[in-house]
């Protein structure tokens with residue numbers, strides 16, 4: 001495994017369950033931080049539970065509270081096979097927990113501070129060279145090296161920035177309201193002059209005396225979000241200071257998020273890219289931890305079947321996420337038009353429509369519609385995403 005984030009560690013754990021010997025390498029020494037909102041939806045909690053990890057005992061959320069355009073709406077996590085609990089955990093802790101869980105398996109070894117720097121490919125990967133000079137001759141390689149995917153790039157991974165992507169910044173703020181059971185998102189951010197800013201803000205309580213406070217915006221090559229996310233974050237934290245009794249934001253960092261499968265070159269004969277490396281991030285809510293955990297499980301499920309993964313892996317990704325990601329990307333693209341939210345926000349967030357629209361939106365944004373759901377929203381969502389897939393799917397997803 002290249003990379004010991006949620007995707008790499010989960011893949012190592014799943015591979016150990018299949019009786020495989022695993023080496024995980026990461027260029028960082030652990031525990032390490034990762035720029036993230038630290039939010040975990042019920043989908044992510046479900047994946048962690050499948051691995052025997054419970055993170056809800058220290059903090060759990062019951063849903064999302066959305067604010068803006070003169071309204072505030074509560075959207076509880078919907079009743080679904082994933083359960084109705086979310087959580088949030090600083091990545092220094094979550095990633096260490098996952099790595100420890102993997103390394104607790106007898107057949108898993110971890111090398112920290114060891115970047116995978118060179119690769120020898122003769123059809124398949126024959127050798128991986130680490131930053132300390134160690135040479136490895138793996139049977140399979142799962143590449144979970146995150147958003148920049150420097151190792152993946154050597155294998156031909158290309159990120160298509162014409163598709164929508166995220167830019168975001170996060171911080172940690174001390175607050176006495178760290179046990180607040182709703183995670184909060186503000187869809188209308190204004191500067192001191194009252195000018196509306198592109199982007200949205202989030203406050204994810206952590207249950208440890210702090211909240212993860214951040215903001216983000218959606219962008220494309222053609223319509224770059226003209227926003228300094230770190231500056232916007234400070235403005236947002238100032239605006240929320242009284243309500244949350246926030247201390248000064250600490251550890252402010254920012255990063256990009258590739259989304260919705262907008263990369264190509266994700267597999268070869270004996271290797272697969274998973275998690276952020278494969279742009280498996282939900283374009284509508286920026287959630288990627290869950291997709292890292294899910295793609296880990298799915299990739300390991302096809303390891304050892306003796307197949308060439310070059311076509312199999314993109315096909316598996318398309319089957320599981322194609323419809324939802326493609327429709328989400330289309331909707332997210334609409335959000336890159338500066339007029340979109342100011343026009344639709346007041347209807348969506350104010351009474352009387354808000355209390356009907358936003359819980360539905362939160363369900364769709366969280367990709368919490370499942371095959372078994374038979375209600376009207378689920379049927380319409382499936383029909384629309386199926387149509388997008390037929391029109392564009394094979395060309396623009398992991399293709």
Ligand SMILES: Cc1cc2nc3c(=O)[nH]c(=O)nc-3n(C[C@H](O)[C@H](O)[C@H](O)COP(=O)(O)OP(=O)(O)OC[C@H]3O[C@@H](n4cnc5c(N)ncnc54)[C@H](O)[C@@H]3O)c2cc1C
Pocket residue numbers: 002003004005006007008025026027028032034035036037038039040114115116117144145146147149150151168169170214254255256257274275276277280281286287288289290292
């Ligand atoms: C501001 C922001 C907010 C976000 N908020 C949320 C949120 O609230 N909830 C959510 O679910 N998702 C969120 N995300 C997305 C989430 O952070 C990622 O989707 C998630 O970290 C992906 O996990 P991963 O294991 O694929 O990659 P990573 O967690 O990035 O792990 C990759 C690992 O690979 C290692 N590595 C890289 N290159 C090499 C190499 N050559 N050799 C060895 N090791 C290497 C790195 O050191 C790193 O440890 C957010 C992202 C951003 C930027």
